[in-house]
Amino acid sequence: MTEGFDIDHVAHLARLTLTEHERATLGPQLLEILDYTNHLQELDTEGIDPTFQVMQRANVLRADLESPSMAVDEALQNAPSREGNYFRVPRILA
Amino acid sequence: MIAQLRDRLRGKQISAVEATEECLQRIAEIDGEIHAFLQVADDARAQAERADARRRDGEDAPLLGIPVALKDIISVKGMRCTCGSRILENYQAPYDATVTEKLRAAGAVIIGKTNLDEFAMGSSTENSAFGPTRNPWDPTRVPGGSSGGSAAAVAAGMVPGAYGTDTGGSIRQPAAFCGVTGIKPTYGRVSRYGVVAYASSLDQVGPFGRTARDCAILLGAVAGEDPRDATSAPLPAEDFEASLEGDVTGLRIGIPREFTEGLDPAIRAHVEAAAETLQQAGATVENVSLPTLAYALPAYYIIAPAEASSNLARYDGARYGYRAAADDVLSMFKASRHDGFGAEVKRRIMIGTYALSAGYYDAYYLQAQRTRTLLRRDFERAFETCDVLLGPAAPTTAFRIGEKTDDPLQMYLADVYTIAVNLAGLPGMVIPGGMEKGLPVGLQWIGPAFTEARLLNIGHAYQQLTRHHQVQPR
Numbered sequence: 001m002t003e004g005f006d007i008d009h010v011a012h013l014a015r016l017t018l019t020e021h022e023r024a025t026l027g028p029q030l031l032e033i034l035d036y037t038n039h040l041q042e043l044d045t046e047g048i049d050p051t052f053q054v055m056q057r058a059n060v061l062r063a064d065l066e067s068p069s070m071a072v073d074e075a076l077q078n079a080p081s082r083e084g085n086y087f088r089v090p091r092i093l094a
Numbered sequence: 095m096i097a098q099l100r101d102r103l104r105g106k107q108i109s110a111v112e113a114t115e116e117c118l119q120r121i122a123e124i125d126g127e128i129h130a131f132l133q134v135a136d137d138a139r140a141q142a143e144r145a146d147a148r149r150r151d152g153e154d155a156p157l158l159g160i161p162v163a164l165k166d167i168i169s170v171k172g173m174r175c176t177c178g179s180r181i182l183e184n185y186q187a188p189y190d191a192t193v194t195e196k197l198r199a200a201g202a203v204i205i206g207k208t209n210l211d212e213f214a215m216g217s218s219t220e221n222s223a224f225g226p227t228r229n230p231w232d233p234t235r236v237p238g239g240s241s242g243g244s245a246a247a248v249a250a251g252m253v254p255g256a257y258g259t260d261t262g263g264s265i266r267q268p269a270a271f272c273g274v275t276g277i278k279p280t281y282g283r284v285s286r287y288g289v290v291a292y293a294s295s296l297d298q299v300g301p302f303g304r305t306a307r308d309c310a311i312l313l314g315a316v317a318g319e320d321p322r323d324a325t326s327a328p329l330p331a332e333d334f335e336a337s338l339e340g341d342v343t344g345l346r347i348g349i350p351r352e353f354t355e356g357l358d359p360a361i362r363a364h365v366e367a368a369a370e371t372l373q374q375a376g377a378t379v380e381n382v383s384l385p386t387l388a389y390a391l392p393a394y395y396i397i398a399p400a401e402a403s404s405n406l407a408r409y410d411g412a413r414y415g416y417r418a419a420a421d422d423v424l425s426m427f428k429a430s431r432h433d434g435f436g437a438e439v440k441r442r443i444m445i446g447t448y449a450l451s452a453g454y455y456d457a458y459y460l461q462a463q464r465t466r467t468l469l470r471r472d473f474e475r476a477f478e479t480c481d482v483l484l485g486p487a488a489p490t491t492a493f494r495i496g497e498k499t500d501d502p503l504q505m506y507l508a509d510v511y512t513i514a515v516n517l518a519g520l521p522g523m524v525i526p527g528g529m530e531k532g533l534p535v536g537l538q539w540i541g542p543a544f545t546e547a548r549l550l551n552i553g554h555a556y557q558q559l560t561r562h563h564q565v566q567p568r
Contacts, residue, residue: 014443025437033503034445037462045464049464050460050466051466051467051517052295055325055519057324077188078184090425
């Protein structure tokens, strides 16, 4: 099942640059880990519902009330680059 | 210990400032070697002065004047919250986690932030970008992980109590390796608001202390429903300490055979000795089976990385954290993440991204979540005939620094006995069960959901009958 594993495609989906050295070390490690997880295929889970979360709660609601939120300066205090009340980033369109 | 310190604080035999100074002095003496702390709070003494003032005003909050440490993944407003990662090296938490808020209300002195595997991913604290923590019992060995800093800080007497998080064993395995008591509560027992997310359906905050009583006090201070965490359980806060009556008469202990088959005989002997001790105190012991247990680890290494790949998408260099210089935003994302994340975090992001990618979702993610259902059923069946499960916390005692860093899969196996508990959302407690070749061995107790009081009472009963928890390094 790991034959479809394309490290460059996955790295792009994960928004990660990988160096040649990382490709060389990560690649075999990831295949080894995936091979290990392939043991799961031995289990017959036909008709078994998945457990995405254990709480079994749905639609936890709260009253729709005004409450104070984080001040703009606090929200921006960790910004790598700021312009006025905005986060500044490099150009988005090529 | 916290219970004794609380009595001395109440009796005015010691002030919060003095208790805090003792911790700071111990940290100054030995943390150069152990490296349990990433930061010591600048305002620790000021917090202690406020606690003393509150006591002078007649207040007696549950942790008033008691120093505690927090794993550096729990937000404390105004302090850095690095998660052991370069990508958050200079990130300052802009708000308090609910746990932090509750600790402040309870009067605790937050003395510092402890070391961890990057984003809580690891079993040895070697994945911290800021260097490993060393085991106080043997500095050539790891303290376990990912909450290794918190466990080591308590074991070495730098602080009487500390908090960590446990996603696959990250409280219980380091508690075992460092010879302290730790409890991972039921999923939903403690709010995750302000706790940096790794795998949201598994993460849970819990305490480390020297005794089950101390853990009961520490857990009671932070447990409870939180409107800011929709997955927190709608249950009233319990007085865990009040339920420590120490009686185990009629308690039905189950030992899963999957926990003891193939287990190192030396560790198995400690598990069996603990069962024997409680049997003599009136408990019964039977063998039970968790047939799906062998599939817990592979299921975890799909589910946790899948959730991590989604949760860690937020570290993109745009709003906070490290940003690499780049000409366009996509290159900035990719380069910031490349430079900012360590190898294990990259491995898990890659595994998770692959498992969730088009064409592989059913085979990996869905199959893992169905396996999780089978595991839950295994536990439900076991709890039909017993009240609690007993087993090892880890397959070995603390291993050497560097021993497993080149082999990720071997590192993962360090959590083979703890991981199923997270997948099923159950509470698990580890208490010291004796020494093996100079290193602590932990005993793990697992209960049905929301039976922390039962687990802590068993731990307390055991600690009344034995002295393993009193042995300290150096």
